[in-house]
Amino acid sequence: MRKKNNDVRNFLPITPAAFHVLISLAEGDKHGYAILKEVSRRTDGRVKLSASTLYGIIKRLLADGWIVELDDRPDPALDDERRRYYRLTKLGREVGIAEAERMDELVQMAASRDLKRLKPAKGRA
C-alpha cells in the first residue's frame, strides 16, 4: 500500500521502534530474532522489542514496501531454514535516511537554541 506521492518526507515521522528496525536492516538482511537482538545491542538494552511489537512493525513495513521478505536464505547451511529474512528496499532506505535527517535537523535546532538554557529550573513547573 505505497503512498502515491513518492516524496519520502510524506512518510515522516516514523515511530522510534520502526526506525530502529530500519537501522538494523541497513547493515544487512536479518531474520526477526536477529533484528530484535541488534536493536537491543545497539541501544545497550534500553530498547527491547517484544515479538508482537516487532512483527507488528514488520507487517507495516512490508505493506508499505520499505522492506521485503527474502525467498532465499543468506546461509542455509548455518541457519534455520524456517526463519524468514527481511531486506531493506530502496524506498525503505530513503525513508530511513530522511528520518535520520529530520532528527538531525531537530538536534541541530536544539543545539543552536542552547536547549540547556531553556531547561526549567528545579522546583519550577
Place this chain on the structure above:
Amino acid sequence: MRFFRFLLRFFPFDFRRNHGRDMEQVFRDELRDPQNAGTSGRLRFWLRNLAGALHVAPREHAAMVRADIVYAFRMMRRTPGVAVLAILTLTIGIASTTAVFSLVNGVLLRPLPYEEPDRLVRFQLSYRGTVQYPQTVPHFHDFRDSGIFEGLAALADSDNLGFNLTGDHPPVRISALPVSSGFFEMLGVSPLIGRSFTRDEEDGVHRLAILSHALWQVRFGGDGNALGGTILLGAEPYEIVGVLPAGFESPIAGEIDVWVPQDLSANDRNHWDNYYVSVVGRIPDGTSVQSAQTKVDRLFGTLPDKYPGMLSDQEIRLVSLRDDMVGGTWAVLMTLLVVPVKQTVPYRNSSANRIDTLLLRRSRSSSFLTGISDLMVGAFLI
C-alpha cells in the same frame, strides 16, 4: 510457550497466519537467551511480551477493520448503482419483513386470547374426501348433552350478519353474530358488565344483545346504564344484557359489534340435514383430543339410527382451534416472507461478483475469513 500461543489467539487470523510461526520462533529464541534468565530477567521478559501482545493485537484488529471499511467504500464507489439498488431493496425488504414479522408474531406466535386455548377444538365434517365446517343444530344438541365436552357452543357459520344500528344516532352498519348459550363461558371470557345468554334464550324469540366494548364506548359512552336498555337492529329492538371486555374477538368470526342468541329451537331450519352452524368446544382438562375424538366417533356412529336418511359414512373430526384459525395464514405469511428475501437477489448477484473479487484477494495472500469480514463490513455500511 503455551501461554504465548494463547496470546497469539488475540491477533487477527491473517496476522497469525502470516507471522504467527515466526513470532513463536522469536519467542522461543528469547526464552533461551541468557539475558532473559533468572527471576527478574524472566519476569521482565514475560511482562514485555504480555504488554506487547495486548498493545499490538487490538491495533491490528482496528487496522483490519479500517482497511475493510476503506475497501467497502471503494467497492460502493465503483458500483454506485448497485449500492443504491442494494440500499433501496434492503430498505423495502427490511420494512416488509418487519411488517410480516409483526403479523407472524400477532397471528401465529401469540397464543389464542382465550383461557387454556390448547383445549379448544372445532368440529369439522368429513364426507368421502371432502370436509366442511358447518354442522346441524340437532347434532349440536346431541353432542352438547353428551358430556364429552366441558363446554360446547354453536355460532352462525355464515358470514357474520350485518345489521343497521338505528335509533337516536345516525344509522350505522354493524356486525352481529348469533351464538349459543355457553359460548363465552366455553372460551373462558366473562362479560365486563351484565351477563351472557342462557339456554332458554336460544328459542329464536328472545331479542337480546351483548355489546362489544368498542360499540358500548362509542354508542353509550361506556355508561353502565346501557344495560337493560335497547338498541335497534334494523327495525327490531334488542335488549342489552351484557358488555364484553375490551379487545375480545370471536374465534372464526373475528371482530364483532353485537352478539345475539342463536336460534336452536326445533323448527324447519334446524333440521338434521341443514348444516349451517359452526361448533366449537372445550375438551375436559386431562382429556386428550384423541380420547375425545374416539367418544365423538362412537356417538356420531349412532346418529344415523336416530335420524333416518342421514348419511352413515360421514365423520366428525376435532380440529385444534388454533390450527384451524391460523392454518391457512401460514401459507400467506410464508409467501410474504419469501418476497423480501427475493428482493435481495440483485444485491446477492452483486455479492457473487464480490466473492470473485474476494477469491482474487485471497490468492494475493489475504485470507478467506478476511474476505468474509470485508463482506460483513460492506453489508454493515449499507
